[in-house]
Amino acid sequence: MTLEPRSIIADYNRADGTLTVHHSTQAPHMMQNVFATQLRMAEGDVRVICKDVGGSYGIKVHVYPDEMAVACMSRILGRPVKFIADRFEAFGSDIHARDHRIKGRLAVDAEGRFLAFDIDDLTGIGPYSVYPRTSAVEGNQVVNLCGGPYAFDNYRCTTTVVLQNKSPTCQYRAVGHPIATAVTEGLVDLAAQALGMDPVEIRRKNLIRDDAYPCTSPAGMKFEGLSHHASLDKLLEMVPVDRIRADQVEQRKRGVYRGLGIASFIELTNPSPFMYGIGGAKISAQDGCTVRMDPDGSVVALSGVTEQGQGTEAILAQIVAHGVGLPVSKVKVVTGDTQTTPYGGGTWACRGAGIGGEAALQSAIALKEQILEVAGAMLQAQGSSLDIVMGEIVDRATGQVRMPLSELGRIVYYRGDTLPKELSRELVQTRHFITKEYPFAFTNGIQASWLEVDVETGMVKLLEHWCVEDCGRVINPMLVDEQVRGGIVQGIGGALYEHCIYNEDGQLLTTTLADYLVPMAAEMPD
Structure with a gap:
């Protein structure tokens, strides 16, 4: 919603x-x-x-x-x-999502080593497949991602789409990931219980080693540079496991049921043409950015990605400012207009920063090189001996200010007659970026939840929740924090509150916020 x-x-x-x-x-x-x-x-x-x-x-x-x-x-x-x-x-x-019936099996040896996963997925898609992305992708993602964080050799899976007299289903945030994670981690917990192993230790024994990359999963997913063990270690620094286990035993004596759950996961981002283009769908996997310097020394960046409230324009402004060498306040970002922005795929699958941001960075660097070439001609210096810092051209060796960008802009746009005739002076650059080496870019993380269940009513009360995300290079810490926090809240909603209910005739019953529950402040752990 x-x-x-x-x-x-x-x-x-x-x-x-x-x-x-x-x-x-x-x-x-x-x-x-x-x-x-x-x-x-x-x-x-x-x-x-x-x-x-x-x-x-x-x-x-x-x-x-x-x-x-x-x-x-x-x-x-x-x-x-x-x-x-x-x-x-x-x-x-609106499209619905995550209507699955899954049977899963996990084979383990006596020492707790994972041997094989067997997954059979039925995905309900409503009356038809949604054009042009198709409704089969979520089921495909589920079977691709089941078992993803773990090392094992054998995998058998099937996914089948089922037509229904319900609203259409299709791709929704974290397509297939919550389903695959729930199935995988549920099987891991069952295996630990059957073997009498600690849930943390069975995960540590089977998570893919951090030095094992690059590697390919049994489902054919190509991974590079993941950090499951480092993430687990970080989580255990945050979670007071011993205190929680002691409290769990003490509360059980009083008839209070509390539990600690842990889930490792992988995240699929930045899809290549392997996602849609290979099937003929006209959905671009690339994105572009045009960066232009105006006479006053400010920069305009036009990008094919869009702003959906996740902070795309903020991070693009940061990237361009960093790439050129000027204050963020001097960058204006324009998105979401097919007549003015370079052709691109838009915003989905976390591609705003990974693909749109890379295109912006390459454009900004190219513009900086062009500016320094012009500045070198004006200052009778090699462009390589100059730099741009906070909107001013400086000597790279000494840091001495040589000229503000506004003065260079004034000369280029209004007094080009004073520049060498052979000098290229287009202060605008466009670059496009597409994922090439891998079909997707993967990242990973791990979460833990400490909760209490009322065994009489089934009500769940969240006590504490922890999350470790391997985000790579963080561009904007505040945006990352809120993205992670928002994702956790949305995940809690999907797990405990949000549910589309139909009657026997296929009539949707949950059509108001009085019937369809979403988590609010009172439902969140402190």
Whole structure:
């Protein structure tokens, strides 16, 4: 569920035969192609504009019948047409997700070593497969990721999609990951119980070694540079296991049931064309960024990724500022407009920083090199002997300020006649980036939850929760903290509260926030 429901305004201009769509979407260029294809228009005659969006989580990366109807009506009428889903409509028409029935088995030897996983997944997808991303991806992700953190040699899996008279299901935040993690870690706990082993130790015995990379999982996933053991060690520094175990025994004497759960996981991010392009879907795996310096020394960055409330524009501004060498306040980021931004895949699967950010960095570095070449000509110095620091051109060796960027901009844009004729002076650079070496970029983490269960009512009370995420290089610590915190809260919702309930005729019953529960402050551990 998103804070802001889906919304769209389509405006067909009969005078020039163009369609402008203001759309709450994660993938403007994908939707540009969809509108053009279905309305039999040239792709260049369709413009999709997506400004700040109040949350998406994958819900707004799909094509919906009501939104296509809006574009069709505007084309027929030659007038703007608007649709904004209310909460009732959103519950009934937004894609649903995670409707699985899974049978899993784990083979272990007497010492607790994992030998094989056997997974049989049934994925409910509703009445049809959602275009163009297909509804089979979540089931595919589940069987790809089951057992992912662990070392074992043998794997057998099947996934089958089932058509239903329910709302369509498709990709939603962390596609398949929570299901695969729940199945895997549930089997690991059952194995520990059967063998009489400590749940922590059976995980330590079987997690892939941190020095074993690169490696390929039995499911065919290629991993590099993961840190399951380091993450487990960090978690155990945070979690007072001995105190919790002692409290658990003491509370059980009083009829209070408490438990400590631990779950390792891997995260699939930054998909390559292996995800969709290989199947013919027109969903770009690459993204681009154009970086331009204006006469006042400020920089404009235009990116194909979009802002859904996760802080994409903030981190792009940081990356460009770092790459060029100027204050963040001097960077203006423009996203979500197919007419002005480079072609790209948009925002999904954590690709905003990993793919969009890399394109921004490469563009910024290229612009810096161009600026220093011009500065060298103006200052009669080698460009390699200069640098840009906080918006000023300085001597690389001494740090002495030689010229502000605003002065260089003034000369280039207004007095180009004073520069050498053969000097390249385009203060704009565009770069694109795509994942090449691996089909995906993987990361990992581990979480622990200390909770209490009322065995009479089944109510669960969270007492404490811990999380360790291997984030790699952190661009913005505050955004990372809130992304992790938000992901935990959303995961708690999926595990304990959120549930789409239908009657025997396929009628959705949970269509208001009075019926469909989401976690709030009172449900969170301190």
